[in-house]
C-alpha cells in the first residue's frame with residue numbers, strides 16, 4: 262500500500278466522522294493556520310529566501326499578507342457563507358422552503374506551484390477548511406525548502422489526518438492522482454494541467470486549474486507613459502517575473518516604444534539600483550533549468566535594457582527586448598521570468614486582433630486615459646481578468662474571483678469564491694404534504710387546460726424578498742392609517758402641513774411650527 266493511498270484513506274476516514282461539519286471546528290483550524298503564519302514567519306521567510314532569494318519584507322508582502330487577509334475574511338464571513346441561501350420561487354413552489362445549502366465536498370487535493378510557494382498552496386487551503394473539507398496538500402518539489410518547512414511545521418498546527426502534507430516530485434504527484442478525491446485544485450503550467458485533468462476524469466473528480474499563459478499589456482500612446490511604466494516595471498519584475506499574472510509582453514505604437522524603454526529603464530534603476538544582482542529586493546530564477554530556458558528565449562531578440570546574467574547564481578537582470586514580433590522565440594511560450602518584450606502595433610485595433618489570435622490569457626492589462634478604449638478592450642477580448650492602469654492588484658481583492666479561462670484555467674477562488682468552489686451547492690426544496698390539489702396540473706392525463714395552468718404557475722417567478730418588502734410596506738401603511746385615525750379621534754381640529762401633523766395649540770407658519 263503506497264504512502265499516498267494511506268494518507269488519502271486516513272483523510273477520508275477522518276472526514277467521514279463528520280468533525281469538519283461544525284463551523285466552530287473550521288474556525289478553530291483557520292485560527293491555527295493564522296497562528297502558524299505569525300509564529301513561523303521566520304521559518305517561512307528563510308525557506309523562501311533559500312528557494313527564490315526573496316527578502317523578508319518581500320515575502321511578507323507577497324506571500325503571507327494576502328494569506329492572512331483571506332483567513333481573516335473567512336473567519337468573519339464563514340457563518341454567512343455556510344448559511345442556507347434563500348432563492349426566488351415560482352408560484353408552484355411559493356409555499357415551499359426553497360434554498361441552497363452549501364455542503365463540504367469531501368477530500369480535496371491541493372497541488373501547489375513553486376513561484377509563490379506559500380500563497381499559492383495555502384490560499385486554496387483556506388477555502389478548503391472553511392468549506393469543511395479534508396485536504397491533502399502537495400507543495401511543489403521545485404521550491405524544496407518551502408515544501409520541507411510546510412511538511413515539518415504545518416502538522417504542528419493543523420489536524421494531521423485531515424490536512425496532511427505530502428512532499429515529493431512527479432512520481433509522488435502521479436501516485437496521488439491515482440487516488441479518488443472529491444476535488445482537485447491544481448496550480449501550475451497548462452501541460453501538467455492536462456495530466457491532472459486526465460487523471461481526475463478516471464474518478465469523475467471535478468478540477469480547478471489555476472494555470473498561466475502570456476498576459477498582454479497594451480499601452481495607449483495617449484496615456485501617462487511615465488506612470489504606466491512604473492506600474493508595469495513593478496508588475497513585471499517582482500519575483501523576477503515569476504508571477505502567473507505578470508505582464509508577459511507590451512503592445513504599443515512604434516512612436517512611443519523608445520519612451521517606454523527609457524521610462525522602464527529609469528524605474529528598474531529606481532526600484533532595483535544600478536546593480537540588481539546585489540540588491541536584496543531582486544530575487545533569483547528558481548533553478549538552472551528555468552535559467553537556461555529563459556536565456557534561450559532571448560535568442561534572436563534585441564536587448565534594449567539589461568540582458569546581464571550569471572548562471573552560477575541563477576541571476577538574470579531585469580531585461581527589456583525591443584522590436585519583437587509575434588514570431589520571435591520569446592513569444593512562443595509563457596516567459597515566467599524577467600524578460601519584457603515590446604511588440605509594436607498600429608493601434609488598439611491591431612492590439613485586440615493580436616490578443617484574439619492567441620490563447621485566452623490569465624489577465625489583459627490596458628493603460629489608457631480613455632475610458633471608452635478600456636471598455637472596448639473589455640468588450641472585444643476575453644481573459645481571466647482585465648486590469649486597467651495597474652498590474653497584479655486584482656489578486657489582492659478578495660471580492661473578485663481569481664482564475665483563468667480557456668487555456669489559462671478553469672474555476673476560481675479567493676474569498677467567497679474559494680468557499681463556493683470547494684463546496685457542493687446543494688439544492689433543497691421542502692414541500693408539505695398538504696395542498697395536493699395544486700399538483701393535478703402536472704399529473705396525467707395531460708390536457709391543454711392543465712398545460713395553461715402549469716405555464717402560469719411555473720413561469721411566474723416570485724421574488725420572495727420583494728414579496729416580504731411589499732408585505733412590510735403594506736403593514737406600515739396600515740399602521741400609519743390606523744395612527745391617523747387615532748389622532749383624528751384624539752385631536753379632531755389638528756392642522757396638517759406637508760407630511761407633518763400638528764396637534765391643536767401649534768400654529769403653522771411658513772417654514773416652521775411654533776407654539777401659541
Ligand SMILES: NC(=O)c1ccc[n+]([C@@H]2O[C@H](COP(=O)([O-])OP(=O)(O)OC[C@H]3O[C@@H](n4cnc5c(N)ncnc54)[C@H](O)[C@@H]3O)[C@@H](O)[C@H]2O)c1
Nearest residue numbers: 373374375400401430431434449450453471472473474505
Ligand atoms: N493561475 C495561478 O494562480 C498560477 C499561480 C502560480 C503559477 N501559475 C502557473 O504555473 C506555471 C509554473 O509552475 P510549474 O508548472 O513550473 O510548477 P511546478 O513544476 O511546481 O508544477 C506544479 C505541480 O505539478 C506537479 N507536477 C509537475 N509535473 C508533473 C507531472 N508530470 N505529473 C503530475 N504532476 C506533476 C508538481 O509536483 C507540482 O506540485 C506557470 O505557467 C504559471 O503561470 C499559475
Ligand SMILES: CCCCCCCC=O
Nearest residue numbers: 376377504505506653656
Ligand atoms: C500582489 C501580487 C501577488 C501576486 C501573486 C501572484 C500569484 C501567481 O503567481
